[in-house]
Amino acid sequence: MEVFGKQCKYINEGNVHIVLEVVGTDYVLRLIKQDGQQINVNDVRDSVNFVNLVMIPLLNNNFQCKEVIVTMAEEEASRLSHALYHIRPTHRHFKSILSQYAIRAPNLALVSPLCETNYCVEIKPKEGFISKSLCAHSKCYFCLKQYLKVETNKVEKHSSYCPLDLFSGDKYRMRDALLHLIENPQNNFKLFKNGVVIYDDKSDLKTFHNIIERINIFGTTDGFLNFIIQLLLADDFSSDLDLKETKASVKYFKIQKRNECVDDSILTSNTFLYKLLELQKLGDSVNFDVTNYLKHEDGGYVSMIIENAANLNLGEAKDKEHFFKNLEPVHRALIAAVARDCSIMISFSPNYVENIPCVQKKEHKIMYRVSVTDLEPKSIKNLVKRKETESEMIEIYQRYMKQK
Numbered sequence: 001m002e003v004f005g006k007q008c009k010y011i012n013e014g015n016v017h018i019v020l021e022v023v024g025t026d027y028v029l030r031l032i033k034q035d036g037q038q039i040n041v042n043d044v045r046d047s048v049n050f051v052n053l054v055m056i057p058l059l060n061n062n063f064q065c066k067e068v069i070v071t072m073a074e075e076e077a078s079r080l081s082h083a084l085y086h087i088r089p090t091h092r093h094f095k096s097i098l099s100q101y102a103i104r105a106p107n108l109a110l111v112s113p114l115c116e117t118n119y120c121v122e123i124k125p126k127e128g129f130i131s132k133s134l135c136a137h138s139k140c141y142f143c144l145k146q147y148l149k150v151e152t153n154k155v156e157k158h159s160s161y162c163p164l165d166l167f168s169g170d171k172y173r174m175r176d177a178l179l180h181l182i183e184n185p186q187n188n189f190k191l192f193k194n195g196v197v198i199y200d201d202k203s204d205l206k207t208f209h210n211i212i213e214r215i216n217i218f219g220t221t222d223g224f225l226n227f228i229i230q231l232l233l234a235d236d237f238s239s240d241l242d243l244k245e246t247k248a249s250v251k252y253f254k255i256q257k258r259n260e261c262v263d264d265s266i267l268t269s270n271t272f273l274y275k276l277l278e279l280q281k282l283g284d285s286v287n288f289d290v291t292n293y294l295k296h297e298d299g300g301y302v303s304m305i306i307e308n309a310a311n312l313n314l315g316e317a318k319d320k321e322h323f324f325k326n327l328e329p330v331h332r333a334l335i336a337a338v339a340r341d342c343s344i345m346i347s348f349s350p351n352y353v354e355n356i357p358c359v360q361k362k363e364h365k366i367m368y369r370v371s372v373t374d375l376e377p378k379s380i381k382n383l384v385k386r387k388e389t390e391s392e393m394i395e396i397y398q399r400y401m402k403q404k
């Protein structure tokens, strides 16, 4: 399949974007599905600016390359939509019309096209705390949503993953969270090799351990988990790191099964996960009536947020604080919604390439890159949907608890 005369390969998609690798380059095209609404170029421009000037700096990922808009002829967008149809998963077919505007973004599944073999772990961690609205149930949004997903056959089996374990900062709980993601990946965990998914919710667990052993740098799954945890707890993704081994006695440590989500994170403020959690929590302490804002459509809120960020360095604590203080409650909630639904991409390679940070594991150097994708702004309607989803899942959960 060719776009702009370049060979492209389907990588994956979500509800809003279809992502194509542009073969032989270090970038992807994020095609925008426009079913139901005409996408206008100013909205795409705002969206790209929001990612580049607000979300990436807030996550201190300043070295992450910026997104740019590209424009296709309408016929090209329509040709592409047809060419992709049979490659795409059927449950995503209900949205197939593509906008002529697309986003060119770095290919985050690769450390570098110069590496012979590139791997990438994708984690969609979801909300790492119990929001006020759910406190009464002592359950987090992800864990409660599992009841809704099972009831509506969106997933076959309840996941034992709890985002609060991943965001706990406690290495044993983080290990447990990752193991549960690997056991039942749903749409929250994937492993790529050279841009192709080699482990996801359709795979057999045994293949995962075999893949890790074959990669031949981690030894066992345990070594691999240590590597991921260390990166999630790092504060700076531009330097070399030494992989600290965890004692063998904690191998496959399992926390006792409990019915409540444990919200007692010990993350320190310099870690990447802390910064993500801080953004997710932005919307929780604010009180406003979402329906008031719905009347004005989305009212150019994205450009207002971008204006608020002008002349600030959002990677600096003081500027960040100033920025947060001046945001309207609804804008805080919208930034939080993006942070709650983004994906962390951890790419790594055993192949040495100069000027790329590495993790030293005994005699091995593992090149790495940590970045975040799916940072495009959400619509105000998503905040309304969240409230509706909460009511639905609580009802199903309460029914389930009564029957128990």
Ligand SMILES: O=P(O)(O)O[C@@H]1[C@@H](OP(=O)(O)O)[C@H](OP(=O)(O)O)[C@H](O)[C@H](OP(=O)(O)O)[C@H]1OP(=O)(O)O
Pocket (backbone or CB within 6 Å): 014, 015, 016, 145, 187, 337, 340, 341, 378, 382, 383, 385, 386, 389
């Ligand atoms: O909030 P949720 O849990 O319903 O998250 C939606 C995701 O569901 P899931 O992660 O499977 O629970 C949902 O993921 P899937 O399409 O189910 O893979 C989307 O990410 C959706 O975002 P958008 O509205 O399309 O921009 C997400 O919606 P918003 O976060 O934008 O509300």
Ligand SMILES: Nc1ncnc2c1ncn2[C@@H]1O[C@H](COP(=O)(O)OP(=O)(O)OP(=O)(O)O)[C@@H](O)[C@H]1O
Pocket (backbone or CB within 6 Å): 011, 012, 013, 014, 015, 016, 017, 018, 019, 028, 105, 106, 107, 108, 109, 122, 190, 341, 343, 373, 374, 375
């Ligand atoms: N820059 C990138 N480089 C490589 N792969 C990517 C990149 N961005 C996204 N992907 C892959 O494509 C998938 C879909 O992208 P993304 O999550 O951004 O879509 P979306 O439609 O915005 O998602 P959602 O359903 O959460 O709204 C991701 O899960 C990831 O596997």
